[in-house]
Amino acid sequence: MSESLDDDDLSLRALLGRPDYLRFWLSRVSSTLAVQIQSVALGWQVYEVARETMDVARSAFFVGMIGLAAFIPVFFLALPAGEAADRYDRKTILRLCYFAETLTVLVLVAATVFGFATLPLLLALAAAFGASRAFMGPAGTALGPMLVPRRLLPRAIALNSLAWQAASIIGPALGGLLIALSPATSYGAAAGLYLLALVCISGIRGNTQPEISPGSRWALIREGVAYVWTNRIVFGAISLDLVAVLLAGATALLPVFARDVLHVGPEGFGLLRAGPAIGATLVAVILARYPIRRRAGPVMFAGVAVFGIATIVFGLSTSLPLSVFALAVLGAADMLSVYIRQTLVQLVTPDAMRGRVAAVSGLFIGASNELGEFESGVAARFLGPVGAAVFGGVGAVLATGLWARLFPDLRKADRLE
Numbered sequence: 341m342s343e344s345l346d347d348d349d350l351s352l353r354a355l356l357g358r359p360d361y362l363r364f365w366l367s368r369v370s371s372t373l374a375v376q377i378q379s380v381a382l383g384w385q386v387y388e389v390a391r392e393t394m395d396v397a398r399s400a401f402f403v404g405m406i407g408l409a410a411f412i413p414v415f416f417l418a419l420p421a422g423e424a425a426d427r428y429d430r431k432t433i434l435r436l437c438y439f440a441e442t443l444t445v446l447v448l449v450a451a452t453v454f455g456f457a458t459l460p461l462l463l464a465l466a467a468a469f470g471a472s473r474a475f476m477g478p479a480g481t482a483l484g485p486m487l488v489p490r491r492l493l494p495r496a497i498a499l500n501s502l503a504w505q506a507a508s509i510i511g512p513a514l515g516g517l518l519i520a521l522s523p524a525t526s527y528g529a530a531a532g533l534y535l536l537a538l539v540c541i542s543g544i545r546g547n548t549q550p551e552i553s554p555g556s557r558w559a560l561i562r563e564g565v566a567y568v569w570t571n572r573i574v575f576g577a578i579s580l581d582l583v584a585v586l587l588a589g590a591t592a593l594l595p596v597f598a599r600d601v602l603h604v605g606p607e608g609f610g611l612l613r614a615g616p617a618i619g620a621t622l623v624a625v626i627l628a629r630y631p632i633r634r635r636a637g638p639v640m641f642a643g644v645a646v647f648g649i650a651t652i653v654f655g656l657s658t659s660l661p662l663s664v665f666a667l668a669v670l671g672a673a674d675m676l677s678v679y680i681r682q683t684l685v686q687l688v689t690p691d692a693m694r695g696r697v698a699a700v701s702g703l704f705i706g707a708s709n710e711l712g713e714f715e716s717g718v719a720a721r722f723l724g725p726v727g728a729a730v731f732g733g734v735g736a737v738l739a740t741g742l743w744a745r746l747f748p749d750l751r752k753a754d755r756l757e
Contacts, residue, residue: 355496360546361487367540368480368503371438374533376511377518378445378469380613381526382406384519384606385452386462387595397721400596402459404717407592409463410470414703417474419561422699425478426560426692431541431548434483437476438538444468445531452524474702481698483548485686494631497682501675502624512617516610551692564696567689574688574697576747577640577681580739582704584644585674587735591616592716596725597663604660611660615667620675627679636680637753641744643677646670648736655729684753 356362383403390399425433444465451457451465488496518526568574591613598609632639650670657663689697719728744751 355488355492355499358487360544361484361496363540363543364484364487365499365503367434367438367537368500369507370533370540371441371476371537372504372507373511373514374441374445374530374537376507376613377515377526377533378448378530380512380515380610381519381523381530382448382462382466383592383595384609385457385523386459387599389457389459389462396596396600397724400593400720400725401717403595404592404720405463406466407717409466410473413467413471414474417471418478418699418703419565419696420557421475422478422564422696422702423557423561424475425482425695425698426550426564427552427557427695429549430479430483430486430695431544433475433479434541435538437472437479438534438541440472441469441476442531442534442538444472445527445534448527449524449531452522452527457523477702478695478698481686481702482550482691482694485691485694486548486550487544487546493686494683495628497686498624498628498631498679501679501682502621502628507617510614512613513610516606516608516613519606519610550695560696564693565700567693568697568700571688572747572749573753574685574701576743576750577684578701578704580640580644580743580747580750581677581681583739583743584647584736587648587732587739591667591670593720593725593728596720601725602658602660602663608660611664612667615664616671616674618664619668619670619672621671623672623675624679627675632680632683636684637751640677640680640753641740641751643673643675643680644743645737645740646673647677648733648740651733651736652730653733655726655733 356365383406386406387399387403390402394402448457448462448465451461484496484500485493514529515526518529568578594609594612598604598606598612602608602612604611647670650666650673654663654666654670657666685697685701686694716728716732719731723731
């Protein structure tokens with residue numbers, strides 16, 4: 341370490357003893373749990389509605405369309421949302437986002453209960469969620485570092501990831517069980533959790549208004565984009581995530597694998613959805629206790645390579661236990677690379693620019709996750725679900741080697757301090 345720190349300063353107790361940070365952390369748990377339950381229900385419902393009139397391949401394509409529908413508003417709104425997070429009160433932005441997502445999920449409840457849940461409506465509501473998350477991502481990413489001292493930031497990032505992953509374990513499993521009752525029940529539970537997140541974030545008492553940089557909105561947006569583009573470590577890290585997850589986004593096809601490959605139904609679907617989060621949570625717990633301090637670049641590249649290999653194993657598996665294990669390894673590897681990328685970006689970015697940098701990073705992440713779902717749907721249309729998963733995993737492994745050559749500074753990155 342570059343400075344002497346007390347053990348108490350480095351402990352998790354030091355983080356959780358900060359009331360504002362604890363409220364922020366609890367809001368992340370609640371909102372992520374809501375997102376996971378809602379996502380499971382929406383994917384299952386879209387596939388069920390499509391299968392009423394379509395075959396497996398075409399229905400899988402529409403499951404992938406959920407990702408495209410959610411990404412389109414992110415593409416257009418991410419940069420203005422990042423500038424807003426550096427101009428307006430970040431807590432207020434999050435409150436508005438949680439309120440908007442509550443209203444949207446209540447529309448899903450009504451559509452399901454009263455029988456007007458058509459494919460166009462479901463995709464339109466996915467787009468509405470995407471619009472809200474375009475603003476929620478930069479504001480949430482920029483708010484967290486305001487609530488903790490800089491020396492605790494690496495551990496805070498690990499703890500934030502733990503919150504996300506823990507909710508991602510419970511959410512899919514709970515969502516699968518609730519779907520067995522009805523999709524409307526899942527959506528109702530998600531609405532309640534969004535409201536709880538709204539209450540938690542509203543309880544933050546500290547200053548959450550960023551220091552506004554001079555210049556017009558477009559000048560500030562350009563400044564944020566230029567910062568990411570010219571910083572080779574930041575740009576290399578987030579672009580690697582984009583390419584790897586874009587290619588290896590097989591988890592978007594889990595409804596297809598659950599129903600028509602592994603034949604395990606909604607309960608098995610919940611287990612599959614929880615698989616990546618199980619592995620990621622184990623790694624997040626380890627990182628919260630033992631943060632990575634050396635050889636950050638090589639460890640991140642290794643994580644992405646293992647991510648691709650695990651995707652291949654999942655695609656070829658015909659056994660539910662093996663599939664869940666492969667997904668757990670996939671999630672563990674992804675958590676490792678995400679932790680390093682987020683820590684690098686947060687440590688080198690000034691607070692006044694965090695919203696804009698988070699928006700650019702979020703645009704890359706959104707492209708990898710949402711367009712990755714779309715890519716998987718298209719690939720499944722022509723290669724089948726198994727072929728799509730294997731193709732994506734091989735592509736992620738090849739991308740790892742290519743990025744290691746293109747970004748030597750990232751490959752050589754050492755200390756996370």
